Amino acid sequence: MEEGLTAAKTLAEALPYIQIYDREIVLVKYGGHAMGDNETARKFAADVVLLKLVGLHPVVVHGGGPQISRMLDRAGVKSQFVDGLRVTDAETMEVAEMVLSGSVNKELAHLITAAGREADVRGVGLSGKDARLITCEKAIRTRKDPDSMIEQVVDLGFVGEPVDVDPTLIQALINAPEDYIPVVAPIGVAEDGKTYNINADTAAGAIAKALSAKRFLLLSDIPGVLDQNGDLIREMSVADARKLIDTGVATGGMIPKLETCIAALDQGVEAAVILDGRTPHVLLMELFTEHGAGTLIH
Template structure:
């Protein structure tokens, strides 16, 4: 007597079959994932994220993780009674702040993320841009316009940098050994100073240097929204320029999308902004027909 198959089991097999063309397409490819925002402070989401990374590695994709830590740095500075000032979303970083930022980024956050990946059954190693000359930084300055006099002023952001060059050797070495690199956005400049780098920017430059198939930026929103609050699931660099010009894209989303555009113009196949507040959002984006965020490609 034959039993009808369990509908739940059938649904699972259908899910696997739906994923098959994507599994075939991405085997052997590199994915760079910027992990940050709300997902970092939530144990359930951190566990889901770590499982996603371990699954990608198990099916022959090479994931490389770059993490942020703005809220955690802010919390420690507050506890220590150090004030923070921001210009265009970048924290003005004096020597004391830079030291604390490195402690938080290369210390507690980096090792916690490594531990989550290990707990999910993977192997990970925490490094920063300083290790094996991975990233050479250069100092960032910003010009701001005085609203009253319209005079442009150069603002010194202190020890805030951006990647000048990337040497991928240590990433290739770890990846070949079956180890997921987990990278803190800190690097040394030619002047010997340590610079704090925006994690999105760091991830974009690393993705370009690796010729990654995908750059994922995990954020605290569903993706890029139209003025009618509809998710814009596919954008080109030209679309993005138009949406910034007409005020649809504003605030902190502008630098994220600029990172996406720079990455795809530097050879990354596509960059995706996804909602890190949704469990396994990355798997939904990669392995289902409908995806789960905003995809940017040329």
Template sequence: MDEIERQSEDRAWTTAKTLAEALPYIQNYDRQTVVIKYGGHAMGETAVARQFAADIVLLKLMGVNPVVVHGGGPQISAMLDKAGVKSSFVDGLRVTDADTMQVAEMVLSGAVNKEIAHWITVAGKQADVRGVGLSGKDAGLLTVERTRRTRRDPDSLIEQEVDLGFVGEPTRVDAKLITRLIESDADWVPVVAPIGVAEDGLTYNVNADTVAGAIAGALNAKRMLLLTDVEGVKGKDGQIIRQMTLAEAEALIADGTASGGMIPKLQTAMAAIREGVEAVVILDGRRPHAMLVELFTEHGAGTLVRAQ
């Protein structure tokens, strides 16, 4: 046996060992729903998007029911720049006027949503796993209300309401369509764009993390994975915190250890857990196979938040 053959045989034994070690974890997630929030700048990279799609197909073939909720902030910004439309942010939320809302819906429900669903279908072609693109407007999936935010005026110290425009927050999730898809004999993978409708019929842009949390709660998901551009939640020493409770997450926000964009992610995680999700994991979506490492190995990836 030459060196190449020996290396090939070693890889085969390593693969078999890995699969055997993963068996308890695979059984743990059999027929369980996992909601995955997919976002960040990695969405714009074709190679990363195709790898993500392949991992989603693998989850489906291993008995997991994945539901994908995606963002698209960088893509919206790029399209707004092309259209010459200026946008601003308040507390991480894009101020969305009527023109911006039209662009956001076009990008999220159109280009981004269908691209992700397409790559899942391509990756799952041989196994007949197919991505299905949806938005919160389909089948009454996501009902929202206008988001209200206040800021304290630095001079008068008076709380003033900030008009974010067409930015919404979920008030009701009707998950019948998603449930039908994941329980169907066909291997459908729902891919949801974070667009919702208010009671008055107006369309609103919704933070994708918030939508993922609301859908995960409505589906009583076993896990919610927040794929982002950071490795996880860092403590005061700058090291990644591997696990934390709701109380510890609240303390990180209160003492300022968690700041910026990590605050809404932790708030989303806490809200989802209170709605019945077993645990939420904040992890780096740029790392290949991060979802598989988190779900099917003893090491995990990122920061896991649970009730206690």
């Protein structure tokens, strides 16, 4: 009886939130570190299927940094990072596309299909190159020389920045009579036909903007945004996020996360959340409970 009452209470609490998100698009960025454990990945896939079954339209954009690093290590290629972005030469680009658009993308789409088999919910693996979903240009980054304090251009190689997202293919899958869940690898193509590796957070934010997503959820291997004392920030504004970057509190991979959240919110996404993808059912806690999870940016 107690277990039944607990389950009923949980459903009653979730109902208002299910109604709020009914038929709304929720963009989920699934981080490479959070994908490392098979059991965690299966639970994530089951939760995404549940979102679809209760009336939401989940779209998944995934990373794969650790998987790329492992493959590069096997090939004896050393990775370099600038502000959380991997410097990508031609050899690294070939490996990145093989891992992201190949093994990682198809495995995640398969897990979603397996989790949704009884209800006929199916994951569909895509790349940003498919149907020119993501058109990008070469990313430009600058750094101050510590001695002269002069801004210097850093060549990141085949790292791209989205300049246009055509959501037609994703919208077609969302609007299809069948229950499809798009799963997108962060690979883009430039106007000259060259292929670029895009930071998964950045690609996810660009797609969230193009789809006018109600929520943009970034799942990684961290509990959320931390302040200078290492404490979790539960909620912040765009101005607060910019301040964390300007003051150097945000470093490394947190910088592109915050930057892409800011850009998405500036373009009409209602709110973004950075949360820990290793936590069981974190998507459901964030969307369907009063207290949520991680750091909400509005």
